[in-house]
Amino acid sequence: MTSSSVTPLKPSTPDPTAEPTVQAGSTNGRPVLQVEGVNKIYANGTVALKGADLTVRQGEFVSLLGPSGCGKSTLLRIMAGLGDVTSGSIKFWEQEYNVVGDKGRKMAFVFQNATLMPWARVRKNVRLPLDLEHQSGPETEQKIDKALEMVGLSGFDNSFPRELSGGMQMRASIARAMVTEPNLLLMDEPFGALDEMTRNKLNDDVLKLWQKNGWTIVFVTHSVYEAVYLSSRVVVMAARPGRIVDDIKIDQPFPRNADFRVSTEFAGYCRQVSQALERASAMGAPQEKKA
Amino acid sequence: MKEPLIQNETFVKIAAPMVVGVFFLLFWQIAVVAFEMPKYILPGPIEIMKSLVTDWSTLLNALMMTLKITLLAFVIAVVLGVAASLLFIQSKWIELSLFPYAVLLQVTPVVAIAPLIIIWVDDTTWALTVCAVIIAIFPIISNTTLGLRSVDPNLLSMFRMYRTSRWQELVRLRIPGALPYFFGGLRISCGLALIGAVVAEFVAGTGGSKAGLAYLILQSGYNLQIPRMFAALVLITLTGIALFALMVWLSDRALRNWHESALEVEH
Numbered sequence: 001m002t003s004s005s006v007t008p009l010k011p012s013t014p015d016p017t018a019e020p021t022v023q024a025g026s027t028n029g030r031p032v033l034q035v036e037g038v039n040k041i042y043a044n045g046t047v048a049l050k051g052a053d054l055t056v057r058q059g060e061f062v063s064l065l066g067p068s069g070c071g072k073s074t075l076l077r078i079m080a081g082l083g084d085v086t087s088g089s090i091k092f093w094e095q096e097y098n099v100v101g102d103k104g105r106k107m108a109f110v111f112q113n114a115t116l117m118p119w120a121r122v123r124k125n126v127r128l129p130l131d132l133e134h135q136s137g138p139e140t141e142q143k144i145d146k147a148l149e150m151v152g153l154s155g156f157d158n159s160f161p162r163e164l165s166g167g168m169q170m171r172a173s174i175a176r177a178m179v180t181e182p183n184l185l186l187m188d189e190p191f192g193a194l195d196e197m198t199r200n201k202l203n204d205d206v207l208k209l210w211q212k213n214g215w216t217i218v219f220v221t222h223s224v225y226e227a228v229y230l231s232s233r234v235v236v237m238a239a240r241p242g243r244i245v246d247d248i249k250i251d252q253p254f255p256r257n258a259d260f261r262v263s264t265e266f267a268g269y270c271r272q273v274s275q276a277l278e279r280a281s282a283m284g285a286p287q288e289k290k291a
Numbered sequence: 292m293k294e295p296l297i298q299n300e301t302f303v304k305i306a307a308p309m310v311v312g313v314f315f316l317l318f319w320q321i322a323v324v325a326f327e328m329p330k331y332i333l334p335g336p337i338e339i340m341k342s343l344v345t346d347w348s349t350l351l352n353a354l355m356m357t358l359k360i361t362l363l364a365f366v367i368a369v370v371l372g373v374a375a376s377l378l379f380i381q382s383k384w385i386e387l388s389l390f391p392y393a394v395l396l397q398v399t400p401v402v403a404i405a406p407l408i409i410i411w412v413d414d415t416t417w418a419l420t421v422c423a424v425i426i427a428i429f430p431i432i433s434n435t436t437l438g439l440r441s442v443d444p445n446l447l448s449m450f451r452m453y454r455t456s457r458w459q460e461l462v463r464l465r466i467p468g469a470l471p472y473f474f475g476g477l478r479i480s481c482g483l484a485l486i487g488a489v490v491a492e493f494v495a496g497t498g499g500s501k502a503g504l505a506y507l508i509l510q511s512g513y514n515l516q517i518p519r520m521f522a523a524l525v526l527i528t529l530t531g532i533a534l535f536a537l538m539v540w541l542s543d544r545a546l547r548n549w550h551e552s553a554l555e556v557e558h
Binding site: 077081082111115118128129161 | 443453464550
């Protein structure tokens, strides 16, 4: 099943600065990220990832879905360059992966928690990536204004994180990720700690921003409903060893809204994804006993 | 309608211990008078107050000397302590190799090494300062090191994603994050610097124009000037309280916007 996600390299010359307009959710854009045969084995012998193959194309919204311990967060961190692989390769814009900080290849990471600096005001938190890249000047200030406006935090520049609600802190975190205008946004269960209403609202907002800005998003979650609602593709993973077991295209138009949540198509996809998850856990069970 | 004073929290916070203190002093004074206690054994509060006034110039000189050593030692302890912490976080090896010696410094009683230091260091002021530094430095080192290491791992990951230099990581992430721990260290350390200055002077027993409060206490003891002894003791205590209050104020100023320790609790 994993073979469906492996795509041969196209002989096109990579030009990361050129961004052809790609329909949101389209599955034939240029590959942004190619994970090929990635294994990750910890020193104690735990196999966190086994033979992971995954191609994320420009304009896609890919969810990594699976139970705890299936390596979905590990895979995401590897994609972000935050962890070594034992073997295998990762290509970013069809180039071997060693170019995290380079211009035009920007990616941003949104963590499970807002991960803001508590001692800095919202504006300073949002500008952090630009500060780290030594950017300044009126253009930089405009970028920050734009990012704050997009997440609906205009006017909260001078607030401290503790003065904001959990949802607003997460918005600040997203603004910080967006401020570099990334090609690829990696999100690690970003709204897991929030109440359902806030979560739905933020999901809708992220979807809108994704569609409007032509982003590519990889989104880790353990909620079937969230994955189906948001994604153009759901990648199902299984635990022990962590691996990709299914890759399901959610062939539904964007924008999606509350009507989609109650539609028969939505229910159908949720059933399909849930069944894939059940099959995955059934496959994982005997190995668990052996270990 | 104005709320009655007894329900005002700030008032109660100040008034309640004051009342206890006044009753204690009153009881003390009455007991001293009632049992006709000679003042070379236990003087009453009024005698001590009198001594504070009549011996003020002697006391003030001694206080200035002790304060000078305390502050000097405190500043040196802060500078050296922070420098040591910054060194420790550079590598696990450096910390592993050197931290036991910091602990050694901490567990050795200063009374036991003060005589040596007084022999080695000619200048009395510096000899006493060194003793006080030895006592005061450990909380700074251990707290600051802990603070510099206690970084949100996700924030650290983010810094790594942007290929940040170690310097940027230190200045933008580790140092601000370590501030609450550092200020915690300051609060403990300022009191220890005072204790160090006093204890070292007791051991040194140096007099003359450079005598501090400890020597004044010793001398008053020999001369049976017990009220003056108490007066000196009062000054040491007040100095300690003032230093601690100053540290609390500094820490609240620096952290009030973001850290839990400095936030006002809502009821």
